[in-house]
Amino acid sequence: MTGTLDQLESTIAARRAADPSTSYVAALFAKGMPKIAQKLGEEAVETVIAAMAGDRRGVTGEAADLLFHLMVLLAEAGVPFADVLAELDRREGTSGLAEKAARPKG
Incomplete structure (x- = not known):
């Protein structure tokens, strides 16, 4: 299942240094974290809208x-996808409510 995302991670890394005028990935990196975060938020909202529409x-x-x-x-944050997978593995078998309650407050 992660093969596609592993490949995507490699493709993103390879395109990071490309010419922003010819690479969407390079253009995002050139605009920095604020633009990248904005785009992520937009896509999250669009996903929710499609789900609510039953599409x-x-x-x-x-x-x-x-x-x-x-x-x-x-x-951009310097977080390898493998770290996210490791965190999911760590949480496997733990109740979501228990995991959330165990998080540091604040």
Whole structure:
């Protein structure tokens, strides 16, 4: 399942240094975290709108956009996708309520 996202992470890394006038990924990185975060938020909202509309095809497309922009944000933040997977593995088998209650407050 992660092969596609691993490949996407590699593609994003490779395109990071490309010419922003010819690469959407490079253009996002050139604009920095504020723009990347904004795009991620926009895609999240669009995913929610499609879901609320019962638009299965729309949800699929918007979810792909959401994952793409999340991967760009992770790269900009210096967080490898493997770290996210490790965190999910750590949480596996733990009640969501218990995991949330165990988080530091504040």
